[in-house]
Amino acid sequence: MTVWFEKQRHLIDFTLASLIRRKGRNLGLLFVYTLLVFVLASVMLYTHALRHEAAVILEGSPEVLLQRLVAGRHDLIPPGYIERIGTVRGVQQIRGRLWGYYYDSVVKANYTFMVPEDGSVAKGTLVVGPALERERGLARDNGISFRAYSGQLFSFTVAAVLPQASELASADLILMNEGDFRAFFAYPAGHYTDVALSVANPKEVRNVANKLANLLPDSRPILREEVQRTYASVFDWREGIMLALLSAAILAFSILAWEKASGLSADEKREIGILKAIGWETGDVIRMKLWEGGLISLTAFLVGFVAAYLHVFRAGSPLFEPVLKGWAVLYPRFDLVPVIDGLQVATLFFFTVFPYMAAVLVPIWRAAVTDPDAVMRA
Amino acid sequence: MIELRDVKKAFNQGQHNEYWALSGISLTIEARRVTALRGPSGSGKTTLLTLIGCLARPTSGRVSLHGRDISGLPERFLTEIRRKTFGFVFQQFNLIKGLSAMENVMLPAYPTGRPHRELKQRAEALLDRLRLAHRRDARVEWLSGGEQQRVAIARALINDPEVLIADEPTANLDTALAKEFMAILESFGEEGRTVILTSHDPLVVESAAVNRVVDMRDGLIVEP
Amino acid sequence: MSARPSTLAFLLLGSLLAAFAACFTDAVWLRAERGPELVSMRLLAAQLGLSDLALFTEARYTRHPAQADLHSGFQDHPLALEHFPSGSLMVPRYDGLVREATTPD
Ligand SMILES: Nc1ncnc2c1ncn2[C@@H]1O[C@H](COP(=O)(O)OP(=O)(O)OP(=O)(O)O)[C@@H](O)[C@H]1O
Numbered sequence: 001m002t003v004w005f006e007k008q009r010h011l012i013d014f015t016l017a018s019l020i021r022r023k024g025r026n027l028g029l030l031f032v033y034t035l036l037v038f039v040l041a042s043v044m045l046y047t048h049a050l051r052h053e054a055a056v057i058l059e060g061s062p063e064v065l066l067q068r069l070v071a072g073r074h075d076l077i078p079p080g081y082i083e084r085i086g087t088v089r090g091v092q093q094i095r096g097r098l099w100g101y102y103y104d105s106v107v108k109a110n111y112t113f114m115v116p117e118d119g120s121v122a123k124g125t126l127v128v129g130p131a132l133e134r135e136r137g138l139a140r141d142n143g144i145s146f147r148a149y150s151g152q153l154f155s156f157t158v159a160a161v162l163p164q165a166s167e168l169a170s171a172d173l174i175l176m177n178e179g180d181f182r183a184f185f186a187y188p189a190g191h192y193t194d195v196a197l198s199v200a201n202p203k204e205v206r207n208v209a210n211k212l213a214n215l216l217p218d219s220r221p222i223l224r225e226e227v228q229r230t231y232a233s234v235f236d237w238r239e240g241i242m243l244a245l246l247s248a249a250i251l252a253f254s255i256l257a258w259e260k261a262s263g264l265s266a267d268e269k270r271e272i273g274i275l276k277a278i279g280w281e282t283g284d285v286i287r288m289k290l291w292e293g294g295l296i297s298l299t300a301f302l303v304g305f306v307a308a309y310l311h312v313f314r315a316g317s318p319l320f321e322p323v324l325k326g327w328a329v330l331y332p333r334f335d336l337v338p339v340i341d342g343l344q345v346a347t348l349f350f351f352t353v354f355p356y357m358a359a360v361l362v363p364i365w366r367a368a369v370t371d372p373d374a375v376m377r378a
Numbered sequence: 379m380i381e382l383r384d385v386k387k388a389f390n391q392g393q394h395n396e397y398w399a400l401s402g403i404s405l406t407i408e409a410r411r412v413t414a415l416r417g418p419s420g421s422g423k424t425t426l427l428t429l430i431g432c433l434a435r436p437t438s439g440r441v442s443l444h445g446r447d448i449s450g451l452p453e454r455f456l457t458e459i460r461r462k463t464f465g466f467v468f469q470q471f472n473l474i475k476g477l478s479a480m481e482n483v484m485l486p487a488y489p490t491g492r493p494h495r496e497l498k499q500r501a502e503a504l505l506d507r508l509r510l511a512h513r514r515d516a517r518v519e520w521l522s523g524g525e526q527q528r529v530a531i532a533r534a535l536i537n538d539p540e541v542l543i544a545d546e547p548t549a550n551l552d553t554a555l556a557k558e559f560m561a562i563l564e565s566f567g568e569e570g571r572t573v574i575l576t577s578h579d580p581l582v583v584e585s586a587a588v589n590r591v592v593d594m595r596d597g598l599i600v601e602p
Numbered sequence: 603m604s605a606r607p608s609t610l611a612f613l614l615l616g617s618l619l620a621a622f623a624a625c626f627t628d629a630v631w632l633r634a635e636r637g638p639e640l641v642s643m644r645l646l647a648a649q650l651g652l653s654d655l656a657l658f659t660e661a662r663y664t665r666h667p668a669q670a671d672l673h674s675g676f677q678d679h680p681l682a683l684e685h686f687p688s689g690s691l692m693v694p695r696y697d698g699l700v701r702e703a704t705t706p707d
């Protein structure tokens with residue numbers, strides 16, 4: 001055991017001494033390798049945590065949302081509609097939602113106006129999302145006016161700002177009183193934007209949705225699980241874009257690494273011959289090479305992963321914002337809850353460490369066929 | 379100790395450029411003596427050394443070490459015998475560039491898994507004995523020819539081999555260094571090591587350190 | 603003589619492994635710290651009936667991807683093309699595209 005260990009240490013000593021001889025090249029390779037792991041791991045950690053975040057937050061969203069469609073487009077819920085929904089068995093709570101969009105040309109941003117149905121916002125006041133606080137410099141008791149789509153100017157005072165911790169869900173929200181909302185958007189009385197409902201038995205959700213669709217052929221029920229699936233796929237393809245962008249870099253690196261690891265220069269070939277002549281077995285040469293590949297790839301993986309972790313969860317992923325935020329003006333600032341998928345990490349490990357080790361091993365057959373007596377005639 | 383019986387070696391056998399470098403050598407090399415192989419260029423001296431040193435296998439004939447036939451052993455066992463029994467000093471020295479003298483000396487012992495401390499002490503002792511202690515941390519490519527040769531000798535001795543094989547050890551040395559080498563050689567004989575070397579250099583072959591000279595020509599041994 | 607290269611390598615790998623492990627303990631710690639924020643957002647979603655995250659606010663179908671009725675560009679924000687892969691790769695030509703959704707204040 002100690003002999004085995006001592007032997008491996010000797011092999012490591014040798015392989016490191018050899019690596020140090022070509023310091024520039026090897027350090028360069030290590031750097032690029034680490035950078036690649038860093039970007040891959042960052043994308044992975046970021047999207048996975050965001051998916052988790054969406055899944056948890058949306059657990060709170062309504063079980064079924066019912067839109068009414070007119071000519072294939074989202075339209076208002078007319079009076080009487082909600083009562084008819086109430087006749088469907090299994091439907092527990094029904095509430096008409098009032099919300100809409102508003103484009104603020106001052107900061108060139110879109111806001112989401114919404115009426116909380118508990119009536120917690122008093123007439124003439126607003127509760128605004130944290131991004132508005134930041135972008136429009138709003139604070140409690142400030143006044144603000146918006147020009148409605150009708151051209152009329154409405155003035156409000158800010159009653160409160162939603163907590164910064166909820167920014168991922170509420171960055172662009174403006175909560176207002178129902179009366180103000182209807183007046184601002186000239187919303188016809190008794191009409192709603194859409195309907196949120198809950199179902200008594202969670203297993204019945206799909207059934208209830210079918211019944212609703214039959215009862216109200218112009219409606220489109222949206223299930224919470226569909227919403228959650230939508231989010232999962234949104235981040236999947238955002239991740240996909242990043243990976244697609246990266247694939248060229250990955251390919252270039254693979255070629256470089258393959259070249260470096262598997263190419264056996266005349267010098268190296270001679271060295272292996274010498275080692276074999278002075279009593280190293282082919283197996284010793286292979287082990288030595290494995291250590292080389294293992295040390296380089298493991299270092300790259302660990303450094304890359306740790307840096308990615310710090311980047312995503314401690315520094316707020318500054319490198320991804322431009323890619324992930326699109327053209328939005330009100331981009332939420334949020335700290336992701338670090339949820340790390342062990343399987344993903346293992347996959348990343350596998351795909352970064354093993355190909356490199358394999359590339360290092362390729363020249364071995366050449367080492368094996370190098371006759372030790374070739375050394376005698378240099 | 380080493381016995382060769384009707385040993386033949388062909389290169390590229392069965393191809394149009396087939397070449398018989400050794401065409402029937404029978405020779406017994408006694409233990410604890412210095413044996414020199416002498417002969418014109420191309421007479422097969424180096425080839426013979428590779429067979430004796432288990433670097434290659436004969437095409438036909440037998441090589442036995444301590445009465446054990448080693449000519450048919452698989453590569454793995456040959457490597458083991460090579461490491462335990464033989465130390466090599468190559469004509470070109472074949473040191474590994476970029477490593478220090480010390481590291482080069484320790485290299486053949488790495489696969490044995492001997493403790494680092496012990497190895498270092500032994501390597502230091504060897505370099506000391508060859509008056510190279512002051513250069514032990516220098517990279518080998520900065521060393522002079524004679525220094526490189528002494529590093530190569532130290533490397534050959536690190537595993538404490540019974541047999542030292544040296545191919546044209548003085549070819550790159552001037553007279554003074556060659557004489558120095560012969561002095562080292564003499565001490566090996568006194569130590570009881572078996573030394574087999576090749577040379578055209580009369581200084582070597584005729585020196586008192588050499589106990590026996592074997593003459594070769596065209597892959598055969600010529601009786602004097 | 604300085605330390606053996608293998609000693610240095612073991613030290614380096616050891617500390618890297620420790621840092622790797624530290625990421626996971628730090629994650630546990632941060633989960634405990636930030637978990638309540640997540641719960642409060644779920645509560646807010648339940649209270650207001652929110653169906654989407656406020657991640658991409660440039661257009662209706664990116665603000666509420668779950669409820670959008672069509673995925674066409676230029677819906678709300680003048681620079682919003684669309685949120686499909688091509689849109690993320692192309693930068694819009696700003697000059698020709700600027701238009702206001704409402705009359706400015
Ligand atoms: N791998 C090989 N393939 C073909 N021919 C070879 C090979 N190795 C050696 N030979 C030939 O075998 C013959 C003997 O070579 P060897 O190296 O043993 O000679 P030598 O006596 O050591 O010569 P020198 O004194 O010049 O070193 C030479 O003619 C050489 O060309």
Ligand SMILES: [Mg+2]
Nearest residue numbers: 423424425545
């Ligand atoms: Mg020769």
